[in-house]
Amino acid sequence: MSEKSLAFIFPAFVSEYSEDPGRRLPGFPKYFQKFLHQAAIRVSPDLEQFNFHTRTFLDDELKTQFITYVCSCALSSYLKDEGIRSDYCAGYSMGIYAAFYHAGVVSFMDGLELIGRAFESIRKVTRNAPFSMGTVIGLSREDIVGIIKHTGSSVQITNQNGICSFVLGGKEDEIRRFLDAAKAEGALSTRVIPVSDPYHTSYINPPGSDHRMIMTGLHFNDPMIPVVSLLDSKILHDEMSLRDEIIRNLYTPMNWYKTQLLLQSRGISVFIECGMGKALTKNSKFVEGDAVFLSPDSPGFIEDLEKIKPLL
Amino acid sequence: MATITENTKKEVKEIVYQFFAEECEVDLSEINNDTNIIKDLDGDSLMFLELIEIFKKKYNLDIELKTIGKYAVKHPVQTIGQLIDMQLLIIRHENKLLELEK
Numbered sequence: 001m002s003e004k005s006l007a008f009i010f011p012a013f014v015s016e017y018s019e020d021p022g023r024r025l026p027g028f029p030k031y032f033q034k035f036l037h038q039a040a041i042r043v044s045p046d047l048e049q050f051n052f053h054t055r056t057f058l059d060d061e062l063k064t065q066f067i068t069y070v071c072s073c074a075l076s077s078y079l080k081d082e083g084i085r086s087d088y089c090a091g092y093s094m095g096i097y098a099a100f101y102h103a104g105v106v107s108f109m110d111g112l113e114l115i116g117r118a119f120e121s122i123r124k125v126t127r128n129a130p131f132s133m134g135t136v137i138g139l140s141r142e143d144i145v146g147i148i149k150h151t152g153s154s155v156q157i158t159n160q161n162g163i164c165s166f167v168l169g170g171k172e173d174e175i176r177r178f179l180d181a182a183k184a185e186g187a188l189s190t191r192v193i194p195v196s197d198p199y200h201t202s203y204i205n206p207p208g209s210d211h212r213m214i215m216t217g218l219h220f221n222d223p224m225i226p227v228v229s230l231l232d233s234k235i236l237h238d239e240m241s242l243r244d245e246i247i248r249n250l251y252t253p254m255n256w257y258k259t260q261l262l263l264q265s266r267g268i269s270v271f272i273e274c275g276m277g278k279a280l281t282k283n284s285k286f287v288e289g290d291a292v293f294l295s296p297d298s299p300g301f302i303e304d305l306e307k308i309k310p311l312l
Numbered sequence: 313m314a315t316i317t318e319n320t321k322k323e324v325k326e327i328v329y330q331f332f333a334e335e336c337e338v339d340l341s342e343i344n345n346d347t348n349i350i351k352d353l354d355g356d357s358l359m360f361l362e363l364i365e366i367f368k369k370k371y372n373l374d375i376e377l378k379t380i381g382k383y384a385v386k387h388p389v390q391t392i393g394q395l396i397d398m399q400l401l402i403i404r405h406e407n408k409l410l411e412l413e414k
Contacts, residue, residue, distance in 0.1 A: 137357050182384070183385055185381075286365070
């Protein structure tokens with residue numbers, strides 16, 4: 001793995017669109033429209049009406065998830081056709097579906113099917129209580145665990161983005177109370193994420209639930225590119241481990257911070273964020289190491305890409 | 313307690329202006345002390361954190377993020393001018409920032 005140097009990272013489902021993630025890429029709109037058209041045929045004809053500027057579907061979590069997936073898949077295909085080949089790929093949270101598409105594990109259509117089925121499967125177990133998620137910046141893990149213990153809160157840490165950057169999930173009222181407590185403890189920033197399901201928590205996997213049926217009838221292949229798990233930072237090479245990963249990813253906490261460090265220690269020197277916005281690229285500034293993060297949403301993306309091409 | 317000179321004030325202002333111009337993709341001329349970081353520049357908390365780290369390194373500051381967080385709860389920052397004032401207080405008082413409340 002030490003010879004490898006480029007990883008494609010696929011961001012999570014969004015709750016806000018960026019201006020237009022492909023606006024700096026000549027020819028990208030055609031890619032986006034092609035994927036959007038296929039998605040409209042498969043899951044919902046009105047997806048064709050999507051427009052970044054009118055913020056279409058932001059009030060519809062499932063359609064926003066489809067749009068995020070469409071955008072990520074279109075971007076990775078565009079970059080691939082431009083000669084940018086990734087040595088590894090990883091899906092940040094629900095970016096896993098686009099990572100699987102990029103690695104050739106599932107077809108674009110089956111990825112859409114997985115998203116829709118996972119959404120319904122999760123809703124079956126979370127529909128009886130209002131859930132939410134939130135972010136805390138400026139406190140350590142010890143601080144956060146301390147607040148949870150001290151307040152008797154049942155919120156769960158679902159992800160660590162950096163030394164002092166965390167995501168939490170749980171019941172809606174508990175999340176709000178926790179964020180207030182975190183602010184009082186000295187958090188620089190807290191924010192409620194506008195989602196209704198507590199992804200990566202045990203609430204998604206109560207006793208008796210079984211999400212494996214979301215894969216029924218869908219075809220999985222061995223990956224053409226190794227996929228990196230954000231759950232335990234392992235490299236996934238085969239179909240069976242990927243099937244397991246797609247289910248565990250729904251209810252298992254992840255650690256993006258640890259995964260980035262591990263990937264860097266194994267020789268990854270360039271990460272390209274394939275999706276809407278540049279949240280992961282921004283976050284990388286707070287992670288140790290010399291790896292370069294590039295986002296198509298950043299002003300110098302094309303120039304940066306040309307600079308690193310000869311090094312790959 | 314560090315002494316804040318006119319040169320420090322100028323330097324902090326330049327760094328803050330330059331930082332937001334680059335991060336938010338706006339022309340330097342569009343930024344002034346009354347510019348609202350969220351509403352006018354679409355800024356976010358990660359930018360605030362990054363700026364703190366920049367100043368911590370530049371001035372070798374001994375300050376915990378939690379101290380800044382607790383101060384910011386009572387003195388929320390909305391504009392570029394308020395942010396510059398807070399950075400100057402951080403440079404001057406470091407971990408004793410909260411003693412200003414007493």
